[in-house]
Amino acid sequence: TFCQKCAVTSDKCPVDNAKLTVVVNNIAVAEQIGELFVHCKFGCRVVNGVGKSGTYEVDPQGCPFTVKLNTRKEHEENCDYRPVHCPNNPSCLPLLKMNLEAHLRECEHIKCPHSKYGCQFAGNQEAYHSHLTACRFEGLKEFLQQTDDRFHELQFSMAQKDQEIGFLRSMLGKLSERLEQHEKSIELKFDVLDENQSKLGEELMEFRRDTSMLSDELSHINARLNMGVLGSYDPQQIFKCKGTFVGHQGPVWCLCVYPTGDLLFSGSSDKTIKVWDTCTNYKCQKTLEGHDGIVLALCIQGNKLYSGSADCTIIVWDIQTLHKVNTIRAHDNPVCTLVSSSNTLFTGSLKAIKVWDIVGTELKPRQELTGLNHWVRALVASQNYLYSGSYQTIKIWDIRTLECVHVLQTSGGSVYSIAVTSHHIVCGTYENLIHVWDIETKEQMRTLTGHVGTVYALAVISTPDQTKVFSASYDRSLRVWSMDNMICTQTLLRHQGSVTALAVSRGRLFSGAVDSTVKVHTTRTRTRTRTHTRTHTHTCVQKCAVC
Template sequence: LHSESNMSLRSTFSLHEEEEDTEPQVFAEPPSVKLCCQLCCNVFKDPVITTCGHTFCRRCALTSDKCPVDAAKLTVVVNNIAVAEQIGELFIHCKYGCRAVTNGAVAPAASVAGKPGAHEVDPLGCPFTIKLSCRKYHEASCDYRPVRCPNNPSCPPLLTMNLEAHLKECEHIKCPHSKYGCTFIGNQDTYETHLEVCKFEGLKEFLQQTDDRFHEMQLALSQKDQDIAFLRSMLGKLSEKLDQLEKNLELKFDMLDENQSKLSEDLMEFRRDASMLNVNKHKPSVSRLLAYDPQQIFKCKGTFVGHQGPVWCLCVYSTGDLLFSGSSDKTIKVWDTCTTYKCQKTLEGHDGIVLALCIQGNKLYSGSADCTIIVWDIQTLQKVNTIRAHDNPVCTLVSSHNMLFSGSLKAIKVWDIVGTELKLKKELTGLNHWVRALVASQNHLYSGSYQTIKIWDIRSLECVHVLQTSGGSVYSIAVTNHHIVCGTYENLIHVWDIESKEQVRTLTGHVGTVYALAVISTPDQTKVFSASYDRSLRVWSMDNMICTQTLLRHQGSVTALAVSRGRLFSGAVDSTVKVWTC
């Protein structure tokens, strides 16, 4: 009997240890068929009412296509609380008083619970019958519940009722301070003797206080984790809302473009009608009306998509109608701007962000955060040379008079271009910060750093003038026939007269760093375009120094500009390049 009891105990222990989710149901009396699901033929488990009005187990309803009664499609409507309460009043045997059977023998623990014949009453197990709704409360404290010896998992399986007696005889009792490093293991007698000499016993109050403090810190950390999870959830919702707002804004921009096109057509129609008027008294008013030229409104005509990171620089090879873009993904993409408007090739070679691009003849020069300059042949789109140019990232490049100028931290290097070679000619020093902007004209080189623009004679390479600015570091420079323009870290655009070097205006409107400037000049007018951290581009008329248009299409900071044949190209942190034309 003892052997049979021990075998039953091991089987029960295995059953309830390995399959905690399997709950055997051996009813004290057979349940009514009205309480059985017609799909699985077992007592309802989580009963639900479907659209056809019948009741099934929730899992059965979700995994079955049709009702077995009227062949209707099964869709869960609501929980059947009344049936669930009736089932909860049924009496079942405690699961520690049941055993799995297969053809009359003890079954493997994998037997499916709840099926007829899958379990039977174990005469050596718990003798109690309990309401199904109260089973968890009873089984949590059942004397027949299998447990492991807390001292050593190698001790034989035990029932809860036998645990106390076993602990008195157990030979594997650990010191209560084992978690702190005490290695004692023995029986009850040696345990009491050990406590008298254990070095941790005298520190138990301090150790307990430390444990309590550590537990409090864990609770606080858990609470912080919950707070972070909540904030992330809120941030996700805000991001979704922002995306929706941006989509709505895109739709409104599309409507605005349509309205502008319609207005342009209406005004052109009116212009044709007005040209037919011969009454002199009408001419002044018509002239004033026609001063607005809708053809000067810039519109987004397309988007180049392909980079896997923010776009930081752009350069146009007008001879071949190619646009080059450099990105945080460490590549340079070559775009066709004339026929296919697609990426022709991706140039790989840098180990860092591509920050600067420049073209001289048939060569493309790229500067990177990896401190190198790479020379590329535009005809073959192949790398032909790499030089270690600076000790810090190469922020900007410009070429003039067969020389290449590269800007970095407190330094500008001048390189003689000899075929595919770059030979260091001179290093321009005396700069107070990062050189992020370089522009070369016929006679001068303009460099921007912290609150300073330096003007260098391009032949002697000597500094001939210094312009003091405000608004932090200079991030961008543009030079027109009459003005020097610079964009700063603190959202400002300063304008100087190119002859007198006197500051004539500060243009405001951006609410972020002005990363780039570009110029389009015609015999009639000069326009300066500015790109900003605030995701916008602005169009400035240099005749009256006012903003004539704000372009909002990018979903990230606008970081780079390039112009070619009256078209404007803009690159942004959203990894795209957009094309703008009148």
């Protein structure tokens, strides 16, 4: 058995250092100790002196009683020798409990019981009783007490509300954490869903492209059969890729061929224009630099090359020297398209077409054509008319008067490309469609389908026998359309990216694409040989397999 100090402050036995597991009170010993008599602490005083620190002795002026240890606390709480303070004023001298009553009769600091409401009275007991009869708060004490009680009730209610608010805040915190966890979980699921949807979209696009290719092949076969029956099919009109121009460091957005056909110009996202030899080695002859933005449009008039760019300018180049001769700030927005007619240049941008007079190396602004609803991405000048394409609209302008003489309504979003033949107006749209109108009646004849992406460019090759329209699309393909029967006779899939630009010259087709290359396509030149095992006349009825 040990004292409480030794047992509680150590986890080992003071005797043998064994680990203490359970420590309990020794009731028998505690009762024996509790019966011992001790002096009241108010009857003892600290011994002052060298070597006597912390020792006590009996104070003859203190409490004379000795009490059992068990009753010591009860005695000391009621001991007459216990020091107390005046309840009226803490600055009064310390007192013994036995003297407190006499002190209160003489204390000059007795406060009015209504001091908490603002009464300033302080005096002795006699003055206190006299004050109560005249105190203005005494008559209101019941009301003040009720107010106090109500105030305490409100405080208690407020404390309860504070606890409830604290609880609700903790619950709200937990709910916020759970909500955040759910949001993160949902975001992850949405990410997975988006990824799966993207994969499905790509697979669907590939499936559509493959389906389109198969459909084209079937159409091509049918066209061959039909043309063979009609006697108009010529296998030499099948276009083949003959060469590739490599050198740009970004997507090719526009092409233009010099009238003699020996030079090809290409504009790119790398802000340059490259000049290619189209007759011998297909190599770059020169790189023209000057724009601060993507080169979006090219046009040739006489011996001058005009280039439009996303930097909102037009640069004039001398084709003989291949040097820049002028720069014109043309629009407030990118110059999307250029076309020339005689000595007039037309430029297309956001909701505007500007008309410029070509005077040497200068461009003199003549007029601005307005009333357009969106970007003007396509311009074609044919005979005396200018054709402009914007959002689901083609406007036909008289070049001489610059008045709009006709409006064609389209579908499929913005018009990205226009081609004009001797009999048709053709346009390619954002939503994969190619619309065809009769050039005389302006009535829509057909909508050609097959592409699975924006139709960026159209080009025409006409011969006395037939007219072919070429279409270039986001789906990386080129399509050849016979305008005699409005069917696709061939599909070329030679580029690794979207085909964005076309140009024709001397029966050759040039195509530029996002894969940074330009390709040249020509008709195949091969001779068919037929071996007949019979001799035929015009009256032959039974035909061989060749016929």
